[in-house]
Amino acid sequence: MNQLPSNQHITYQLQYRKCGKASCSTCRDGQGHGPYWYAYWREGSRLRSGYIGKVHPTEEMSTPAIHASIRSTVTIASEEATSIMI
Numbered sequence: 001m002n003q004l005p006s007n008q009h010i011t012y013q014l015q016y017r018k019c020g021k022a023s024c025s026t027c028r029d030g031q032g033h034g035p036y037w038y039a040y041w042r043e044g045s046r047l048r049s050g051y052i053g054k055v056h057p058t059e060e061m062s063t064p065a066i067h068a069s070i071r072s073t074v075t076i077a078s079e080e081a082t083s084i085m086i
Helices: 025-029 064-069
Strands: 011-017 033-043 046-053 073-076 082-085
Touching: none
Parallel strands: 011 073
Antiparallel strands: 011 033, 033 046, 073 082
């Protein structure tokens, strides 16, 4: 995982990824591999991203104050994208 900035707003998204292998039945028959968490933030005018993993970053933290201070948007990337505010 990339080092996430601590002084910026970070948006977390839950996404499926396709590996591109012709023999992969997971990608061929379904949405792809995952879902995996990705973080997005801005550095100047550039949009940056970082792979988080299978567990949402706030689930790894144990301090309730940290949970309350983080806004995240969950987007499940599929044929019909669905957004849920946490």
